[in-house]
Structures are given as structure tokens and as C-alpha cells.
Amino acid sequence: MLRRDFIKFLSGVPVLAYCPQLVYANTKKQKTIILVELQGGNDGLNTVIPYSDPEYYKLRPNIAIPKDEVLQLSNKLGFHPALQSILPAWKGNDIAIVNGVGYENPNRSHFRSIEIWETASQSEDYATEGWLAKHLLAQTMPVDINAIVVDNDLGPLSGTDNAIIINDVEKFLQGARKLNKTSNSLNNSALQHIQKVQSSIALSAEQLALKVKSAKNIKASFPKTSFSRDLKTIASIMAAGVNVPVYKLSLGSFDTHAGQQWQHKKLLQTLGDGLAAFRSALQEQSLWDDVVVMTYSEFGRRAQENASRGTDHGTAAPHFIMGGKVKGGFYGEQPSLTNLVNGDLVYKVDFKLVYTSIVQQSWSLPTVKSSGYGKLLPFIRI
Amino acid sequence: MYKYLLVSLLFISLTVTAAPKYVDISLAKHVLGRVAFSVSVDELPKYTQQPYNQFIQGLLSQSNTNPITPPPSWTKDALLRVNKSMSQEQKKTVRKKLREQSGELKTWWYREMIQTANPVNEWMTLFWHNHFTSSLQKVKSPLLLYKQNELLRQHAMGNFAVLLQAIAKDPAMLVYLDNRSNRKKKPNENFARELLELFTLGEGHYTESDIKAAAKAFTGWGISKNAEFVFKKKQHDNSVKTFMGRSGNLDGDDIINVLLSDPQTALFLTEKLWRALVSDDINSAATKKESHRLANVLRQASYEIKPWLLAMLNSAGFLDEKNRGSLIKSPVDFLVGFFKQFSLPLNDANILPKASKQIGQDIFDPPNVKGWPGGKNWITSNTLLLRQQYLNRGLRAMEKSSEKMRSKNINMMNAADQDIKKISYDDLQALLLPILESNNREIIATQQDWLRATRKIVLQPAYQLK
Known part of the structure; x- marks a missing residue:
């Protein structure tokens, strides 16, 4: 509850105006957001495939997925065959596909573009705080740990206090027990950073240890990939009843410049099989309705294949939103394959609109001022 | 009166910016920790008592670039x-x-x-x-x-x-x-x-x-x-x-x-070396000016690397006391340094690729073409716990190692301070940490004392710094 006071303190005068909405918000079940980063720039055109468009086959004579192999979702679009295992989720209306996600003045550098996505900044602006950091301050669900990252990079959570990286819960608790308590007043920012990490470990370990003892076991089986192992870690922490509003994990590398067919297939298979297992595990624990899974990636890839049977850095791409309370179907708009700019797709939905739609509907936040990127995408049943 | 004041002020500003004349333990540790993966604790004192220029010239003058470890x-x-x-x-x-x-x-x-x-x-x-x-x-x-x-x-x-x-x-x-x-x-x-x-x-x-x-x-x-x-x-x-x-x-x-x-190339390289060698800060006005000066050194030398590196080691920023211990050791700095400082047996080096990978730096397999992001990114809740775990394991191995190795480490301590023979906890800290965290004159008398003190020191957050 201290947290609520803190938010009131932060928001100052407008707190009165927010009050009715806060009461309203609390009657709804808040969702846990799970971010899946597809590192390296996923090739959208070979993920959700415009199989009825002859232009697609012209642009990609060597790497296009043949029409009869595409898993058809509509009369225009279909999944790459490696995504077979999430077909039941699509049929169960648990997957929203947002087409044509990108941003104005796209940057084709991996590093700069993922920074733009992670900080939700304009192409020309440089920001350092992750886009979720400030939303985390405003959300109202009970919190034990602000965010858990199961890969190595805080990304969109940069600047969040008490966001921790855990790869293995047991090992994390063991290590935390051995940590020396320290304090230091030297003016050294590197040292201060280490001390901050230490106290956040101690705090989180305390919360985890309390709940992990009574944890239920997950029965659903997961594939033997490190991506699935990470998803299982998340499922276990959720099943233990630890309150964490955001998790992040990643899969890569989608940077398929050469010989992409085999590599891309393997990656999509890892993604699909992992997410399908995650869905079963959470359904078994009656938690599937409480999560919203979202994929993102620094960019899509060039419409035309290159000479190495791969694709170069591009722009817009489709992304997935998954969960028990997701309203399945297509959102956004599939970019045209004939109206390319510099050989690239023209984006239809700003990724910042996807973000706003996710946090506002998952956390029932009081509506912020119009984001300027269009109407909220109603892909979550509130 | 005021004339003298001016003169002494001038003197002070000179001593701040010019290279220090003689190398002490703290400076030797700073230089070796930044550009040479540290050095065994018994060797550290050997680098002191010489002019700074001679010290760094000596480090950079070795011309042999063939590895001494036989390749597979x-x-x-x-x-x-x-x-x-x-x-x-x-x-x-x-x-x-x-x-x-x-x-x-x-x-x-x-x-x-x-x-x-x-x-x-x-x-x-x-x-x-x-x-x-x-x-x-x-x-x-x-x-x-x-x-x-x-x-x-x-x-x-x-x-x-x-x-x-x-x-x-x-x-x-x-x-x-x-x-x-x-x-x-x-x-x-x-x-x-x-x-x-x-x-x-x-x-x-x-x-x-x-x-x-x-x-x-x-x-x-x-x-x-x-x-x-x-x-x-x-x-x-x-x-x-x-x-x-x-x-x-x-x-x-x-x-x-x-x-x-294009002059931008030398500037870009200089800022990168600065971040690796001197400090994370490249945006202050003083650093910007210094980066331009050092970039010019690289261009004037037709891209010869040695004069450029030497100029950076001589720069006021590198020698500024504020920059001692201001960088976080990379996993390689941390692991290779740990092995060198305590002369750990080379056979155990087989564990290094995996250990280093787990704490975020898998050599020959950088995460992407930009390389390792480094800096504060090296320390997360996960990697910090793992670093502590490796230190604990290494120290346990040292504890159980042969009498010969233990006495070598004890001799190191004695060599470090020959006049006093017995060294204190603070003396040991001065050999191992870039910044000192406590004030403890307790004398280290036995091997047990030495092991206990070493464990306490390396498990401090400051040991993660260089």
C-alpha cells in the first residue's frame, strides 16, 4: 500500500481525478505481461505469410514458403508451417496478430532500432529509460518483484527498480543467502551500481523464498530448448504465487542474412513449441487468463530475398499477442508488397500504439492522453 | 605573499595533470588492472619505485606478438x-x-x-x-x-x-x-x-x-x-x-x-578505447576535448596504435585518482585476473570458457556484431551471484591445494612488505582492491588468517572493480 501512496505522491494534484478510475481498475483482474524479444529482426513475411499474393512469390523465388505448406489462417494470410503447435491457440481465439507493426523513419541498425523499441522513442530521439519503467510505477496490482528477466538484458525494463535477472530460481536463492551485506558511501557510480544490484537480490530473494516453498509443481512438459526452459521458469514462479507484473525473455538470432530457410524454420519451431507448452502449463494452473504474451523485434526484413537465400534488415512486421483473455484475430493492416519504399514494407501500426493498448488493457490504467498513434487496439477482453 | 600563492597553485595544478614521477602500489595496480589483466600479488610490488614513464614504456615495449601457449x-x-x-x-x-x-x-x-x-x-x-x-x-x-x-x-x-x-x-x-x-x-x-x-x-x-x-x-x-x-x-x-x-x-x-x-574514424576509435581504458564518461566537456586531442595523436601517427595507447595512459583522465576503481571488470578481466593474482593452477583454466560464458562473456562468441555492451551491464543479479560463486570455488580450491602453493601465497605477502615481515588486513586490501573499503590494521599471522582475510576481501563489491 505504500506503493499506492507513492503513486499519489508522484501524480500530485490530478490524483483526485484518477480516483474513480482507480476504484474501477481494482474490480478487474490485472494481467501479467510477458515480453518475448525476437532478437535480430524477425522476417515477418515468412512468419505470417501473404500466400495469396503472387508478388510474394516473385520477390522470394528461393525462400518463399509454398502455398500448400502454409497453415492458412484466412484467405490471405497463414502461418509458417513451423508454427503448427500454436494453431490450436489460434483456433481457440487466444492469438491476436497485429500486422504491419513499425515506426516512422525506420532505422535499420540492430542496435539503434532495438533501442527505439525498448525506449519507445521517436526515431530521432535518444532515451535511456525502458518504456515499461514508468508504466510499472502506475500499475496497481500487488507486487513482490517489479520485473523478472530470464535472459541477460533488461531492455524495456531499464531503469526499473527491483527488476532482477534470474535464470534458475533455486540457484538464485542459494547465492542470495551467501551474499555479504555491504554499505558504502564512496562517490563511485560503478560501485553504487553493484550495491544496488546486491540489495535488489536480497529483497527479491526474501519474497521468492517465502512463496517458493509452497509452490505447486508444473505437470505440462516443455521441449528441451533453452527458450522453453526460460518459459518454464516463468510458469513456475507464477505458479508459486509470486506477484510479478512483467517478465521478459528472448529468442534469437533472427538475423537471417544468408541461408535463412533452415535457421528461420528452427527458430519459429522453438518459438511455437515453447509458447504452446507454456499455454498448456498455465491452463493447467488456471493462470492462462492472467497473462498477456507479446512478441517484439527490432525490425522486419527486406521484402525481396538477397543473393544468399537470406533477407537484409527491413522495417515493418507482424507481432503476436497471446493469452486466455486475448480476442483472437487480425489487427492492423498487412502492408502492400507493390508499394515498397526503398524495397521495404510501409508500416501500418506504430509499435507505440501496441504498447499503449497492452498496458492500458492489461493493467486497466486510467486512460492517458491520446497517444497520437490511433485508436487503442481492442485485442484484450476486459 | 600572493606571488608565492600563485606559484604554489601553479605547482599544484602541474602535479595534478602531469604524470606522477614514481609508481606506487596503487598506481601499479591501476595500470596493470586496466591494460594487463592484473598481475600476481607477489609481483605487484616489483613494479613500484620506478618512474611512471619508464614503467609504461616497459609494458608497451615488448615486441613479441607470438603466443607462448602452443595452439591446438x-x-x-x-x-x-x-x-x-x-x-x-x-x-x-x-x-x-x-x-x-x-x-x-x-x-x-x-x-x-x-x-x-x-x-x-x-x-x-x-x-x-x-x-x-x-x-x-x-x-x-x-x-x-x-x-x-x-x-x-x-x-x-x-x-x-x-x-x-x-x-x-x-x-x-x-x-x-x-x-x-x-x-x-x-x-x-x-x-x-x-x-x-x-x-x-x-x-x-x-x-x-x-x-x-x-x-x-x-x-x-x-x-x-x-x-x-x-x-x-x-x-x-x-x-x-x-x-x-x-x-x-x-x-x-x-x-x-x-x-x-575521415577524422571521425580516429575519434570513434578513441572514444571506444577511452571507455575500455579510462572511464564510462565520454560526454563531459573535458573528456570531449581530450578525445579530440588523442584522436589527433592517432591520425598524426598515421594510425600507429602504440603512441596512441601511450598517450592515453599518460592522459590526465587516466591518471586522475577519481578514475581508480571506476570501471567494472569484464568477465575476462575478472577471471583471468583472479587466476593471475593468486597463481591458480593452469589446469583449472579448462573451466574458464564456460564460467566466462555464464557471467556474460563467451569469447569467440560475442552476442552480436556490436560485441559485449560492457560497463554496468556486466553486473546483473544473475552475474553478480555467479561471480561470487566462482570466487568461493576458487578460494576453496586454494585452501585444499598443496602446501607448496599455500606457502607461495604466504611468501607473496612477505615479499610485499619486506621491512615489516608481517602484513595487516589493510596491506592485503591494498594489493587486491582498487579502492579501500575498511580500515583494519589487524595483523595477518597465519595461513588461516590469510585465507580468511582473502575471502573477506575478494567477496567485497570493490573486487569487481578495476
């Missing part, structure tokens, strides 16, 4: 790779062999970093590995990565222009950034983009059309069946290209020469 025997064999004509069984065998070689290659480099007689050159080799990245994961040939490592080591403190020209034709690089499949009809932009963004100018100093022109200029560069550089004339685009304002039938070498003639 397969580095002399022909290229091993999976090819289409092999049976499933043969492919499996080759893949297994390549995995083993990858492990051996990594272990070999760790051993070399620990025992090399030219540690500054080795540190610079790692710096260039993080600049001109390539990964086993993509290249899939330990042999080609070994050859690239040889190239980096040979030029680590040589000439950047020569290194840049050579790395562009390095087979592992041609595979890593797909320049080998950059053809006239369908240019592949991967190498061209990273050459501009990460190897020379940095983001924001070129346009998308410069990248497209550069990619065209590099068309035709490739590798032969034996994985040697070849220029495939028929694949080269002979059209007129405009790159950074220059037009003509440019080829790859022309592009590199244009990049080398």
Missing part, C-alpha cells in the same frame, strides 16, 4: 567443415569434432591471456576482438576464428589502417558479415553497414545511400574453397558509385581509404 594441433590442419556430399553419420562426426575444437580454442586463449609475457598486447587483442567481432556460432570454423585471432594479435599494437585493410579480407569476417555472398546482382549490405556503423565512423555519420554504395563497392569479395580471400571479378559491380561525397568506380579498398581519411 588442428590449427595446422586443413579446413574442416560439413559438406553436402557427406553421409548423415559423417556430418555428425564432423560437427562433434568442430564442437570440441571450439572448446579447445577458447581454453587455449584463456591460457594465453593468463601466461603471456606480453599482457598489454593480449589485452589489446581482446579489445580488437570486441571491435572486429566474429563468432564461432556464425562462422562455424574454429580454424578460421583462430586465424583471425592470430591477425588481431599480430596487429594489436601495430597499425590500425593495416589492421582494417586486413580484417576486411579476413575469411572469418567475410563469412561472419556475409560479404562473401555480396554479388553484383544482389548486393548484401551486412558488412558495409557494420564497417561504417561499428568499425570506423559510428552511427549518425553516414547515410543509407552511403551504405548501399559501399555494399556495391565490396561486391565480388569472397573466399575460395580453401577459405582464402579471393576477388571474383565477374561478381564486382563496376558502376559509378557515390560514397561520402566521392564518386567513381569505387572498390572495397577505396571505401576503406575514404573511411581512414
